[in-house]
Amino acid sequence: MCAATLDGSPALTAAFYERPVLEVARELIGCTVEHAGAAGVIVETEAYHDSEPACHAFVGVTPRTRTLFGAPGRAYVYRSYGIHAMLNAVCEPEGVGAAVLIRALEPLSGIESMRARRGLAETARVEELCSGPGKLAQALGVTLEQNASSLSSGPVRIGPRPPEWADPPILDGVRVGISRAVELRWRFCVAGNRNVSRPWPPASGRADAARR
DNA sequence: CATGGGATTGACT
DNA sequence: GTCAATCCCATGC
Numbered sequence: 001m002c003a004a005t006l007d008g009s010p011a012l013t014a015a016f017y018e019r020p021v022l023e024v025a026r027e028l029i030g031c032t033v034e035h036a037g038a039a040g041v042i043v044e045t046e047a048y049h050d051s052e053p054a055c056h057a058f059v060g061v062t063p064r065t066r067t068l069f070g071a072p073g074r075a076y077v078y079r080s081y082g083i084h085a086m087l088n089a090v091c092e093p094e095g096v097g098a099a100v101l102i103r104a105l106e107p108l109s110g111i112e113s114m115r116a117r118r119g120l121a122e123t124a125r126v127e128e129l130c131s132g133p134g135k136l137a138q139a140l141g142v143t144l145e146q147n148a149s150s151l152s153s154g155p156v157r158i159g160p161r162p163p164e165w166a167d168p169p170i171l172d173g174v175r176v177g178i179s180r181a182v183e184l185r186w187r188f189c190v191a192g193n194r195n196v197s198r199p200w201p202p203a204s205g206r207a208d209a210a211r212r
Numbered sequence: 213c214a215t216g217g218g219a220t221t222g223a224c225t
Numbered sequence: 226g227t228c229a230a231t232c233c234c235a236t237g238c
Contacts, residue, residue: 048219054219056219059235062234062235064233064235078219078233078234079232079234080220080221080232080233081220081232082218082230082233083220083221083230084220086219086220088219103219132220132221133219134220144233175219176219176220177218177220178218179218197220
């Protein structure tokens with residue numbers, strides 16, 4: 001399938017995702033995500049792979065991780081802390097449990113619906129809408145119902161980098177909010193982008209660079 | 213079947 | 226800086 005995205009570009013196909021998850025995590029930066037009339041550019045991602053214990057797939061195939069081990073190019077959506085939905089893109093060949101967590105977006109369109117779904121006032125800054133994995137899922141209206149749906153032809157679509165995002169400045173760092181495999185630098189984000197979920201690089205010149 | 217722990221966020225001291 | 230909300234699911238009895 002080569003279904004179109006909002007701007008007319010064909011959505012990324014399964015072949016894009018059927019590669020090493022670290023490559024995909026890096027290359028998804030600058031790509032677009034859309035759902036329910038809203039869209040944004042991906043500015044922060046994290047990679048997860050069944051070979052390391054921070055990944056849900058580390059425990060093997062269970063009802064929860066079946067999507068992770070399934071076909072690449074599908075959405076893996078799960079609930080975090082009983083409250084938030086987390087949107088991931090399943091990667092690597094079927095049988096490998098790997099995914100890219102989409103952690104932040106720069107809003108592109110549907111800003112008003114994002115604000116409404118986030119329950120924010122019209123005066124809320126655009127940077128508040130999608131600057132975190134739970135926030136962007138809420139802003140786009142993504143729920144667990146979209147788990148296992150195709151990112152090429154389903155309700156949630158990921159498109160290629162727009163021309164102005166052809167070569168974004170990408171920084172890597174350690175992943176956020178996990179307690180195992182904390183040393184892996186499997187987080188990627190756009191340098192200096194204000195929609196990134198945490199100050200990156202650390203705002204001040206203090207010695208907290210090594211903390212996370 | 214009971215329990216415990218989150219790939220987070222927002223409110224509050 | 227601290228902390229609670231809240232639900233899915235993996236694990237262990």
